[in-house]
Amino acid sequence: MDIKLTEDQTQLQDIASKFMDNHCTFDFVRKMEKDEGFGFCPDMWKQFADMGWLGIIVPEEFGGMGMSTLDMVVLVREMGRHLCPSPYLFTSVLAADVIAQAGTRKQKAALLPEIVSGKTIYAFAYQEYSRFFKPEHIKLQAKRDGDNFILNGTKLFVEFAEGADTIVVAARTGKANSQSGLTLFLVDRNSTGISIKHMPTMSRDRHYQIDFNNVEIPTSARLGKQSKGWEALEPSLHKTVIAFCAYTNGAGFEMHGYATKYASERVQFGRPIGQMQTIQGYLAQMIMELYGADMLTMFSAFQIDKARHTRGYVAKAKAFSAETVGHVMDVSSQIFGGMGYMEEQDTTLFLRRGKQYQLALGGTEYWEDVIAEEIIDREPVVLT
Amino acid sequence: MDIKLTEDQTQLQDIASKFMDNHCTFDFVRKMEKDEGFGFCPDMWKQFADMGWLGIIVPEEFGGMGMSTLDMVVLVREMGRHLCPSPYLFTSVLAADVIAQAGTRKQKAALLPEIVSGKTIYAFAYQEYSRFFKPEHIKLQAKRDGDNFILNGTKLFVEFAEGADTIVVAARTGKANSQSGLTLFLVDRNSTGISIKHMPTMSRDRHYQIDFNNVEIPTSARLGKQSKGWEALEPSLHKTVIAFCAYTNGAGFEMHGYATKYASERVQFGRPIGQMQTIQGYLAQMIMELYGADMLTMFSAFQIDKARHTRGYVAKAKAFSAETVGHVMDVSSQIFGGMGYMEEQDTTLFLRRGKQYQLALGGTEYWEDVIAEEIIDREPVVLT
Amino acid sequence: MDFDWSPEEIAFREEVREFIAREMTEEVEGSIFIDTPPRIEFVTKMGKLGWLGMGFPEKYGGSPNPFPLAQFILNSELDRSGAPIIGKNVGTIASTIFNVASEEMKMEFLPMIFRNEGQWAITYTEPNAGTDLGSMQCRAIDKGDHFEVTGMKHYITSAHFCRWHWMALRTDPDAPKHKGISIFIVDHDSPGLSLSRMDTIGREGTTHRTNQVFFDKMKIPRARLVGELNKGFYYMMQALDYERFAILSFASRVRRFDHIVDWYKNVDFEGERPSDDPNTRRSLARMAARVEVGTMLERMAICKAQYEVPAVEAAMNKAWGASIGDEFAQLSLDLMGPFGGLWGGEHSPFEGGLADEYLMAGHARVAAGGVDTSKAIIARRLLGLPNALDKPKLPQR
């Protein structure tokens, strides 16, 4: 057992870190928040493609780098450190993975190279009007009509929908209020009947409501088997959730670093505030949580790569990382005193993201329910 | 509005405090823990009677002092400060109150003076094999049989049952699994068919399991109307719960005082540990919680005296006092370092009681459910 | 012990409620974070009723105090309804002027404050003197008939619309740091004074503006020195005890909690009703008890206030209130799933208002000395423990 990064991983991390330092500055993040385009930078996306990042987990036969989940997570953590806004997670993790796993040979050959090259950007339409993240709660209907499916319903929290080319849609084709009966579709973002509305968020990122009003799509747009959508989606979703954990952990580490630096420099009552027991207690508690969240995330990625049963680990990683990012952004901001709440202070970029990240992709409550199912309702899986 | 004690209350508090200082020492409490009798001191009970305490809320016409709930609570808080072991709560609060409220004229005249004089000691048999404290969970059956009722079933956590003369029993005479359908009985502790078994607790006090095996009692032993037992009991139970809160708050204040004193005297690293920020933070947090619990308790007692709707306040007082006593005993013990966990150290008397008190008479979970019912399911009551 | 309001207290509360019902408009309520003309006008109306100068002598424009808790009742009702409360102008400035200033200064400023003529900024904090106000460095140099100031202050919240500054400046750089500070009343129009805007975090239009204030050879007439030279730090500290109490009415927190409970009772996620969900119920119940504790600690403080300045109780109010505010800002979003991250729009509960509260909730924990400072006050003044920031102090044997 050894948790040291491999040489390749260290190199990837260094390259990513340097790239982000240079290109994903706080000014850049602020600019993207106010961007009149799609909230991310097409030039940067092109650079991601040039570095091979867009195909990091795409099999080599389709032009990707065929790297592991663990490798991908190392990269995404660096993006998170810099709060990098991009449709990376849903394009290069979720869409790339679910196409590679569930797509037909023809779909893979046609679609994966376009992900790798940066030509196609994906969004992910899953969440509907529910506090939870359960597949049971999906109601958007897909009805077969000759050679087409007709989609009707509403999706919420579709990130970067407006800048995307294709939307991965989880729709109901079978039994209501059940895990089964879902089907995945790859829907052209410009299809007739789609209307998109911005949903303002604390992080000023790009989430959208999409209304599907009799949207006609060809049967060829179906991904995987009919009414087996959840089975196809779940493993890719887990991979995406773990990548998101790495992203939020990275952001947490970065914020913690700023707070630590400030605490060691800010003098009040004749000593740096970081010499006070309470401040030390806050910082020490947070760094333990961050290490714990990070290790859980890495461990889950490792188990995913080994193709083991990982639902419980993913759930624990997400529940704990979520709590951690919320807690770290909140308490670290407090260490800055009043300054932590001034718009011009760069750490507010982190504060505004903390709670939103905590609640994204299924809040703590949803994932705690999953943990309960794993520890109570099923027999334990002994991992070596 | 004024939260100062009245002169009479101050006097009562002073007398109680002095009495307890003299008679209810730590040695006494330890002696009662190991007592081969009933776990309380009959002589002390006699003194309670002499001071009029046993009849503090009994109407004057039945020989009592006819004082308010608030007065009683002031007294009980002093008992709690000294961890005084006695059947006071269930005799002089619960039994006295429920007899005064639900008893027939004849029952009152016969039974209340015997409470006041110290002749009859009561225990309270309510809880059964359930994690919760709901009347719905009562299953012990009382069946009418001619001029008698026949009781069958098991009660748990009956405090001082062995030393009691009479047991207030909540039994089911009607619909199962419902608040309604309960009836109260006053059962002679020596009735045939009763068997009593000690339940060991952390505080080494006297809780018992009582098995009722075809226990025959006369219909005259019924208290209040048949199958209206919960309606008769609930107000008295609230009063008892509030008295118990006062008791645990008193214990909490006392323990906090010991921890504060120790912190200001114990020197490590060249300063009293009470000069360290973390220790100050613990002590300050706990004293806020104690004041809050105490005020909520006093306020609830006041509302009870005004005969207002107090279910929500009682629930909040109990839920919060319970959490507070658990927290205060735990953290205060830690302030003593290793010494806090040595049997010979007197503060362990408090530590052993903390969690048990927290869970007694309905744990936090039960009372939080009650709060939820009050704030969510019913329209708010505007109090002036 | 009597937890009920007296008939005269109830009568006064009714009077206040009627006033609010009559005078409160959406513009007054809708701008908690910004002081606007409608809010200022609202306060002026209270001044006309004599509510600003309650308890001060009539010769200074004051009015008789009907009973000890009148001001608390007034503030509590104002706070509950989202109206501006009687805060620093009366609590800090008028009280200090009344206690320590010259007769001339009293005659000049007190009536003005009680009529709400001219707004005030409290101009204390500097980049290196936040919680640790004793470290302030911005100097007022004694030039005989006036003092000269060059330097800056920051996080000054009302500076962009104030008429006067209630300003603390260092007047003796050689004295121990707490013994070289004085208080001045400074005309905002003084030559040499300029502002630079700083905004708190928030959605456009809801942020709280604060300011950096710069001084370039600004002159302050000697007559504007408040009380004695170099006593400023003690004046500030005395006022703080009172301010902590006066400003922190718990009523608005109770009101917000009630609104949140209402929201959870009434919202319907296409069939999923949060108020049926056991975890949501338990979480709200737990919070309800903790909010109630806040109202109880407040009751304790106001009862004490009838006899003396409730310094310790005010610190408890501050610590509990700010902690609870943070807890329930967090909780209210946590229970909403992804909707908790919204900052406006159709699906955002309270149009993003809860998100705003969440973002500033941590600020309440650190503002005005912060929760940890309040706990230190409790530890020292109530529990008698030595100051953790002083040199190690061995117990007396």
Next chain:
Amino acid sequence: MDFDWSPEEIAFREEVREFIAREMTEEVEGSIFIDTPPRIEFVTKMGKLGWLGMGFPEKYGGSPNPFPLAQFILNSELDRSGAPIIGKNVGTIASTIFNVASEEMKMEFLPMIFRNEGQWAITYTEPNAGTDLGSMQCRAIDKGDHFEVTGMKHYITSAHFCRWHWMALRTDPDAPKHKGISIFIVDHDSPGLSLSRMDTIGREGTTHRTNQVFFDKMKIPRARLVGELNKGFYYMMQALDYERFAILSFASRVRRFDHIVDWYKNVDFEGERPSDDPNTRRSLARMAARVEVGTMLERMAICKAQYEVPAVEAAMNKAWGASIGDEFAQLSLDLMGPFGGLWGGEHSPFEGGLADEYLMAGHARVAAGGVDTSKAIIARRLLGLPNALDKPKLPQR
């Protein structure tokens, strides 16, 4: 990154598991709080297998270390099964002797330790020197060929059955307090040494006995001074880093948590099944994630241990483990309603064992320096912040 055990690690683990399956009896398992003959015998058997001296040279009775993590795997399996773990004898005493003692002392004591002959007590703490070990006052006066000791120690946990004391004493009362302490090996039979019993809180028969140890003109031969005179404090501190790591296997906590989950899965309160209750489920789920974090922090520490002594990681293990232990001792009782207060008897889950754990859970938070001390170590050594107990230390500009 490889989170899997290697084939040789797995093989060794199997060997350990087989040993435990073969040698473990109820008497060994049933006495976590007391060291008994069956437990001592169990350890002696491990000594015969060479497991106590792993990594030490064979000339001192040691045996080759199969691979870096062998000792951790051994301890983790022992801990998981409730067997005695390889603790202070090897981690503190043998390591320090090996690193600093004379060749003679190594030859005399190391083989004895690795064969588990003669038990040891760590005799450090005094009434005024708990967390602050540097303050110890009990003196060893240099008399040339021996040292003479009069005074006392307390909270000495194995003193009533030990053969040897690993004892820290003040040898220079005039030096700065950390520079006047030395370590000695003291024969328990030394004339002038006597004991007085102190018990921890607990049910009869389950308490942990500790001792006060008194010295009346006790002599220690000079040859029993370990390493250099007055270097004792540094030896103690070095050993502590390692000890924090070695002693705190998380396995037993995981095992206890699994037992609690099992209990909640299987218990039936006449139809009410806690594992169907959403609040119980959520509480256990939350705790499960936090327990898992403990296993992760432990993994981090053991991976680091392959390269160096994981001082910071060990402090995290200690802080997280003790906090989590307290949290779940509390939680497991909280979810039981009134049954949580029971201390044995028919209705008491685990026959009162959970109550015992609850009562001692706070002790784990304060023992061996405590959670706050561990956090201070993290703050200083990982985050580079100055010691809060030192004089104020301004940052270098």
